[in-house]
Amino acid sequence: MRRVALSQYLVEQARSGAAVTPELGLLIEVVARACRAISVTVGKGALADVLGGAGTENIQGEAQKKLDIISNEILIEANEWGGYLAAMVSEEMEKPHQIPNRYPRGKHLLLFDPLDGSSNIDVNIAVGTIFSVLRCPDGVGEPDERAFMQPGRCQVAAGFAIYGPSTLLVLTVGRGVAVFTLDKETGSFVLTTERVTIPEDTREFAINVSNMKWWEPPVKRYIDECLAGASGPRGKDFNMRWIASMVAEVYRILTRGGIFMYPRDARYTEGRLRLMYEANPMSFIVEQAGGAATNGRTRILDISPTALHQRVGVILGSKNEVDRVTGYFAR
Ligand code: AHG
Ligand code: MN
Ligand code: MN
Secondary structure (H helix, E strand, C coil): CCCCEHHHHHHHHHHCCCCCCHHHHHHHHHHHHHHHHHHHHHHHHHHHCCCCEEEEECCCCCEEEHHHHHHHHHHHHHHCCCCCEEEEEECCCCCCEECCCCCCCCCEEEEEEEEECHHHHHHCCCEEEEEEEEECCCCCCCCCHHHHCCCHHHCCEEEEEEECCCEEEEEECCCCEEEEEEECCCCEEEEEECCCCCCCCCCEEEECHHHHHHCCHHHHHHHHHHHHHHHCCCCCCCEECCCCCHHHHHHHHHHHCCEEEECCCCCCCCCCEEHHHHHHHHHHHHHHCCCEEECCCCEHHHCCCCCCCCEECEEEECHHHHHHHHHHHHC
């Protein structure tokens, strides 16, 4: 495979008709460089005293890890000066972060989960960064929460980094999904998969089964049928995975198919995952790779948001399996 770095990929995408303006291209490259910096910091672990809790809580009422805060600061500092952003939203900050007056403002809105799967960081399991890009509505100088209230189908780009055995960047600008591998010697993200396609069928499901007592009936029915295996209505055996890092589950599904489920339930009545910077970017990527993503009842990318940190049920992955689950909800 020819060696193409992220910059060249973005230029080639723009030439072949993708809506990658120079401003959006710069935004993506800066976010990628921030992810590289996060990868280096995450990789130092105990050597840099960055593990463990920060002793603080975020807007979600969740205990923050030191690396949640460090990753958030890396992304804020990297993206403030470039002149392509009107504001940023983070899982770790209650309100939108405004661009300081000393810098020019641009036409994009950046949303991110700076460290996804952070409950895994202290046990050395893959974590990542998820990001989503929207256009700032025309004429909005100081974007407040309302400027971000756009359904996921309005995203102009989305991606995630995964800090695992290798550091990967998964990216869509609306014309398929590409994967880049970080060359740690040169520091550049090199294109290693030009176009990802999720198999429409699978024998692998991912769900936190400890939540079974709270599930809605269609979810219980679907998982029971998977567990019944070859002698049950599905006529085939299934495998299960649950890593508790959405980035790792989604990357596995992009590479070999599968269904990831974190549905709303009697405990998480709105869902566990956040719409704007987890479900929307991951749904955009999954659909661009030929998969599907719903909350059981509605296509996630069609949900009109009402709050920055709102939660949503998530069922995404191999199209035929997601359609089956969504069909069970419709009965
Ligand atoms: P975050 O670390 O950003 O809060 O995200 C964690 C999310 C997601 O990555 C993962 O799939 C899910 O939480 C795991 O939830 P459980 O711990 O309830 O299994
Ligand atoms: Mn997350
Ligand atoms: Mn997070």
